[in-house]
Amino acid sequence: MDQLIQKTEFKNYSPKDVLEATYLATKNFQIRALFEAKKEILEIGKYTEQEFYHILDAMIDAETERQLFLQDLRKIKEVLKLDDLVRKFSNLNPMYLLRDIIYLKEQGYIEESNEVKIKLVKKKIKGVEKEVEQEEHIFKYKANKLDADFVERIFEPVSIIYNSGLCCNCGWCSAICPVNAIVVNSDELKVDEELCIKCGLCFTVCPRSFPIERVSEFKSQLNESLTFSEKIGTYLNTYSGTTNIDQIKKSCQDGGIVTTLLEYLLKNKVVDAIIAVKHSEDLWNPKAVIVNNLKDLYKTAGTKYANCASLSILDQSKQYEGIAIVGVPCMMKAIEKGSLFPSGYPFFTNIKYKIGLFCMESFSYDNIIKLVEEKFDKNIEDLVKMNIDKGKFIINLKSGEELDVPLKEIQAYARETCHFCEDLTSDFADISVGSIGSQAGWSSVITRNEKGEELYQAAIKDGLIESKDLTEVKPGRFLVEKIAGIKRNKCKPIKLTENK
Numbered sequence: 023m024d025q026l027i028q029k030t031e032f033k034n035y036s037p038k039d040v041l042e043a044t045y046l047a048t049k050n051f052q053i054r055a056l057f058e059a060k061k062e063i064l065e066i067g068k069y070t071e072q073e074f075y076h077i078l079d080a081m082i083d084a085e086t087e088r089q090l091f092l093q094d095l096r097k098i099k100e101v102l103k104l105d106d107l108v109r110k111f112s113n114l115n116p117m118y119l120l121r122d123i124i125y126l127k128e129q130g131y132i133e134e135s136n137e138v139k140i141k142l143v144k145k146k147i148k149g150v151e152k153e154v155e156q157e158e159h160i161f162k163y164k165a166n167k168l169d170a171d172f173v174e175r176i177f178e179p180v181s182i183i184y185n186s187g188l189c190c191n192c193g194w195c196s197a198i199c200p201v202n203a204i205v206v207n208s209d210e211l212k213v214d215e216e217l218c219i220k221c222g223l224c225f226t227v228c229p230r231s232f233p234i235e236r237v238s239e240f241k242s243q244l245n246e247s248l249t250f251s252e253k254i255g256t257y258l259n260t261y262s263g264t265t266n267i268d269q270i271k272k273s274c275q276d277g278g279i280v281t282t283l284l285e286y287l288l289k290n291k292v293v294d295a296i297i298a299v300k301h302s303e304d305l306w307n308p309k310a311v312i313v314n315n316l317k318d319l320y321k322t323a324g325t326k327y328a329n330c331a332s333l334s335i336l337d338q339s340k341q342y343e344g345i346a347i348v349g350v351p352c353m354m355k356a357i358e359k360g361s362l363f364p365s366g367y368p369f370f371t372n373i374k375y376k377i378g379l380f381c382m383e384s385f386s387y388d389n390i391i392k393l394v395e396e397k398f399d400k401n402i403e404d405l406v407k408m409n410i411d412k413g414k415f416i417i418n419l420k421s422g423e424e425l426d427v428p429l430k431e432i433q434a435y436a437r438e439t440c441h442f443c444e445d446l447t448s449d450f451a452d453i454s455v456g457s458i459g460s461q462a463g464w465s466s467v468i469t470r471n472e473k474g475e476e477l478y479q480a481a482i483k484d485g486l487i488e489s490k491d492l493t494e495v496k497p498g499r500f501l502v503e504k505i506a507g508i509k510r511n512k513c514k515p516i517k518l519t520e521n522k
């Protein structure tokens with residue numbers, strides 16, 4: 023308890039206040055559910071006793087902080103912007119403050135208002151600089167006045183996400199669930215109600231439960247070297263790159279940047295394993311794998327457009343001290359949520375690098391087969407490559423033939439759940455890689471933080487990658503921003519309706 027009281031976050035509070043807040047924290051439904059199910063959780067063995075207590079301790083700390091913050095927020099009469107709150111609560115880590123606001127808002131304790139202002143910005147339209155109107159959203163917060171019949175909102179098991187048709191089958195909830203109550207594959211999800219202890223951890227970390235888009239922008243406010251774009255999120259730099267490794271050139275999708283960065287990480291023992299996907303026994307049906315050598319790594323190169331619940335195997339990677347994960351944007355967001363909620367203590371401390379892909383949509387394996395048969399009159403086994411480029415879906419056949427159809431003709435085959443996805447460029451990765459914006463054989467690269475930038479520069483220094491500035495190539499960053507903006511604008515709003 024002394025340790026808790028002495029924490030910097032709590033230094034402005036009296037020991038009595040901290041003790042009272044900690045007492046309230048132990049009533050939090052997530053903490054209670056975990057504590058009461060300690061025996062079942064340890065029997066399952068996903069988390070060791072030490073890990074269990076680390077997670078629980080961190081949750082108690084985070085909830086204590088939330089209680090203290092809420093108590094002070096209730097004394098403030100005005101509605102405040104996030105910046106004002108950061109200044110007022112300067113004893114708190116700003117990112118955790120935002121986390122607390124999001125969590126308390128979801129529970130019904132905080133109200134968020136959105137003031138829209140129109141500002142004039144300079145924009146180049148057809149080469150001519152013009153002043154155009156742009157909406158600016160100003161979010162403000164205040165503590166809710168609670169009625170006598172107020173009941174806090176609890177986070178339900180993710181069957182509510184799946185039944186609302188929103189699950190993007192990333193697999194994250196299944197890896198995290200402390201009692202293994204969730205089974206998820208690339209198309210379906212099932213929660214075993216008998217096993218479920220109603221801890222709501224799956225909901226808090228699910229990319230489709232409550233939004234965290236503000237986190238991306240906030241990162242750029244906390245770090246001056248980062249730039250924020252409404253379209254491609256927060257970034258450090260943007261590049262166009264291609265691999266210098268011949269073996270990767272043979273099997274990669276675009277510039278082979280993803281496999282090259284992974285090779286760098288493995289060879290230099292920065293990580294000891296990688297979670298990626300390879301073809302399963304059914305060609306083009308992806309299977310998540312943990313690889314720890316270059317031979318197996320090379321088998322993962324190339325894009326498989328069918329979805330794969332890659333994150334579900336994360337708990338199987340625990341024997342590795344450091345891992346890197348490759349995944350689509352919804353997976354990057356899932357991991358980000360897991361590192362923020364409910365406590366800021368990650369469930370898997372061995373995740374060292376997140377390499378995010380660009381992704382407009384993905385398909386079920388059945389629909390990929392159908393698409394190839396119906397649109398090209400070909401068998402999936404005859405394909406050596408699929409690609410999306412310049413508004414076309416392209417297939418390359420073993421015969422050497424290349425065929426394409428306009429992208430809009432294949433929209434009907436895409437997964438419905440992808441229509442609820444706003445992120446093209448993996449906002450929450452350390453480094454994002456895609457084809458849009460670069461020439462054939464090259465990849466567009468967005469470094470999102472110092473870690474991603476250092477990795478990319480280290481691979482260049484070792485002669486593994488040839489790189490240019492993305493703004494100096496054609497079509498360049500302009501196109502990435504344009505397509506990313508289109509995806510955000512057409513994204514359907516998320517509503518939990520349970521009508522699947």
Ligand SMILES: Cc1cc2nc3c(=O)[nH]c(=O)nc-3n(C[C@H](O)[C@H](O)[C@H](O)COP(=O)(O)OP(=O)(O)OC[C@H]3O[C@@H](n4cnc5c(N)ncnc54)[C@H](O)[C@@H]3O)c2cc1C
Nearest residue numbers: 274275276277278279280281298299324326382456457458
């Ligand atoms: C479903 C999907 C849709 C995409 N849509 C777009 C798009 O619209 N626009 C765009 O610019 N780029 C898109 N991409 C990214 C693009 O296809 C390339 O993956 C990216 O440019 C990296 O190329 P590379 O040569 O560096 O990758 P490589 O070195 O070939 O490595 C590819 C990596 O992708 C991983 N991977 C392959 N398939 C999957 C999958 N289904 N799920 C998770 N990981 C996978 C592999 O494990 C491997 O690590 C998409 C990728 C996927 C998986």
Ligand code: SF4
Nearest residue numbers: 189190192193195228
């Ligand atoms: S965490 Fe992923 S797999 Fe689980 S419900 Fe959410 S979207 Fe679906």
Ligand code: SF4
Nearest residue numbers: 199218219221222224
């Ligand atoms: S299914 Fe969700 S709510 Fe139920 S035990 Fe697992 S993580 Fe907790």
Ligand code: SF4
Nearest residue numbers: 351352381383440443
């Ligand atoms: S479009 Fe979004 S939800 Fe669909 S696979 Fe890509 S990142 Fe996931």
